[in-house]
Amino acid sequence: MPKPKRLKGSAAASAKKDKAVAIEASTPSTDNGASATTTTTRVPGEAHQDNPWAPLARKHWLKPSKSGKVKVKNDVVKTELWDVLEGEGFRYSSVLALENVQALEGYLWPGFGEEASNYHVLLMVLLVNAKKREQLETWSK
DSSP states (O other): OOOOOOOOTHHHHHHHHSSOEEEEEEEEOSSSSOEEEEEEEEOTTOOOTTOTTHHHHHHHTSSOOSSSOOOOOHHIIIIIIIHHHHHTTOOHHHHHHHHHTTHIIIIITTTOSTTOOHHHHHHHHHHHHHHHHTTOOSSOO
16 A cells, blocks of 8 residues: 655645645555555535535534534444444545544544443544544644
């Protein structure tokens, strides 16, 4: 698997100010074992039309709530997030796509508490690792 392209030095600071951050992920090809490269672009405020997680994200955490507080449902975390990723073998491109719809910032972290399931915690770890691997900011200040 080729290493992802990374931003270094002042280029990383200027990229945060840009409207889009490109994330490059490699996925294995089924024909000859070679890897195919796909690029996902994150544009703040833009709908994620081709992202498979977008309908779930719009339903649970991308919509504005009246109270401003996110209510995490353990059955959603288990069946609609964890089971789907597990069924795909935790494909890195799927984890990146989930990170791209801001599942950690918009759903998992705000809804983390004493009643959080093990799946909730493990999903947070997966998304933080994906952010670290891509050298994205993990925690905003």
